[in-house]
Amino acid sequence: xxxxxxxxxxxxxxxxxxxxxxxxxxxxxxxxxxxxxxxxxxxxxxxxxxxxxxxxxxxxxxxxxxxxxxxxxxxxxxxxxxxxxxxxxxxxxxxxxxxxxxxxxxxxxxxxxxxxxxxxxxxxxxxxxxxxxxxxxxxxxxxxxxxxxxxxxxxxxxxxxxxxxxxxxxxxxxxxxxxxxxxxxxxxxxxxxxxxxxxxxxxxxxxxxxxxxxxxxxxxxxxxxxxxxxxxxxxxxxxxxxxxxxxxxxxxxxxxxxxxxxxxxxxxxxxxxxxxxxxxxxxxxxxxxxxxxxxxxxxxxxxxxxxxxxxxxxxxxxxxxxxxxxx
Numbered sequence: 001x002x003x004x005x006x007x008x009x010x011x012x013x014x015x016x017x018x019x020x021x022x023x024x025x026x027x028x029x030x031x032x033x034x035x036x037x038x039x040x041x042x043x044x045x046x047x048x049x050x051x052x053x054x055x056x057x058x059x060x061x062x063x064x065x066x067x068x069x070x071x072x073x074x075x076x077x078x079x080x081x082x083x084x085x086x087x088x089x090x091x092x093x094x095x096x097x098x099x100x101x102x103x104x105x106x107x108x109x110x111x112x113x114x115x116x117x118x119x120x121x122x123x124x125x126x127x128x129x130x131x132x133x134x135x136x137x138x139x140x141x142x143x144x145x146x147x148x149x150x151x152x153x154x155x156x157x158x159x160x161x162x163x164x165x166x167x168x169x170x171x172x173x174x175x176x177x178x179x180x181x182x183x184x185x186x187x188x189x190x191x192x193x194x195x196x197x198x199x200x201x202x203x204x205x206x207x208x209x210x211x212x213x214x215x216x217x218x219x220x221x222x223x224x225x226x227x228x229x230x231x232x233x234x235x236x237x238x239x240x241x242x243x244x245x246x247x248x249x250x251x252x253x254x255x256x257x258x259x260x261x262x263x264x265x266x267x268x269x270x271x272x273x274x275x276x277x278x279x280x281x282x283x284x285x286x287x288x289x290x291x292x293x294x295x296x297x298x299x300x301x302x303x304x305x306x307x308x309x310x311x312x313x314x315x316x317x318x319x320x321x322x323x324x325x326x327x
Contacts, residue, residue: 004325006176007277007284008095009268012045012071014117015094015175016102019086021051023104024060026219030106031064037113046072048104049090052080084185084192091173091182092274097327099178103169109213116172116210124177124205124323127163127197128170128212139216151231158194158235161201163209166194170212176276176322177205183274183289184246187238191231195238203246203319246319248276250287251300254311266307271299278325285315287322 016034020027027048035041046069048061058076065072075089087101098120102108112128119126130137131149152166167190173181177200187195200207253267267284268277276287288296300312 004278004280006097006325006327007268007279008097008175008327010045010071010095011043012096013039013043014098014100015045015047015096016100017047017049017087017090017094018102018104019049019051019083019090020053020057020061020104021080021083021086022053022055022057024053024055024057026106026217027057027104028060028064030102030104031061031068033106033110035068037110041068042070044069044071045094045096047090047093048072048074049086050074050076051083051086052077082188082192083190084188084195087192088182088185091178094175094178097175099173099175101169101171101173105217105219107214107217108168108170109215112170112210112212116170119208119210120172120174122206123208124174125197125200125207126172127165127207127209128168128214129163129165129209130168130212130214131164132209132211134211136211136213137216138214140214141216154232158198158239161197161207163197163207165209166197168212168214169193174327176325176327177319179274179276180246180248180289180319180322187234189230189234191234191238194231194235198238199246203323205319205323246289247316248287248289248318248322249291249293249296249314249316250276250285251296252283252285252313252315254283254313255281267303270303276322278322283313285317287315287317 034044034046046065050058058074062074065074075093091099098117100116108128116126129135152164156162181196181199184199185192185195197207267286271286272288274289278285
């Protein structure tokens with residue numbers, strides 16, 4: 001089999017995605033702290049997805065990103081539609097080999113970054129856990145602890161995976177599988193964490209948990225009872241509609257009429273946000289998770305109109321196909 005490699009337009013080392021809703025007071029400390037991690041800001045694609053805030057969250061984040069994170073961006077949604085929706089938009093926009101998601105309040109200490117990045121060398125997903133041996137939690141009330149543990153237990157029963165803490169906001173992914181997982185997600189709220197992990201489990205992806213230091217931060221938008229009930233109902237809705245495998249359609253561009261590398265330079269920014277690019281010896285494949293057949297056909301026709309000399313073919317890949325391709 002020809003060697004294959006995922007391609008990325010950006011030169012960033014990692015994409016850090018932070019969903020935010022009215023976080024003008026709590027998010028600046030996180031963004032400032034990210035300037036001091038082991039990866040320099042110039043190599044971080046920091047993506048803040050403002051989920052319809054009514055305060056100055058977008059303006060504050062944009063100023064910090066403009067000053068310190070040249071590869072970063074703020075995506076502002078016109079109205080709030082849930083954390084799951086914000087993460088889905090952020091993952092689609094990410095353009096580096098690794099994606100890390102974290103909450104705006106920095107409840108999970110950033111010391112988890114290095115073990116998470118290291119874990120992605122062996123696993124497709126790394127999950128921060130407040131339940132593993134070695135984890136530390138501060139400021140969590142007995143009621144919240146009981147609800148969190150109980151909810152995670154119910155989710156494990158519904159999902160059949162063994163993840164102890166599905167709801168910790170700190171997670172790391174290899175980017176191509178993340179794009180497929182999040183594009184396949186339909187849950188808009190807090191149950192998306194469990195949905196994503198269940199999709200990964202059903203597609204035989206490798207998932208690892210790491211202990212984290214977690215502190216309850218005042219000002220949480222989470223309502224224990226309301227959001228737990230809502231998340232439970234969302235997950236039931238998802239399970240009733242869940243399929244077994246995921247097929248990602250796309251098309252390949254044969255390289256036999258071009259010099260090495262020319263295809264990539266011309267197409268990496270041509271296709272929709274969320275596309276997955278794969279380079280092999282004879283072709284470059286562009287997979288587009290979630291796209292319908294009519295949209296695909298329109299893109300193929302538009303591409304041929306601009307690049308008539310390239311030979312193309314329609315292709316379909318599974319999530320398992322992507323899991324073994326190198327970044």
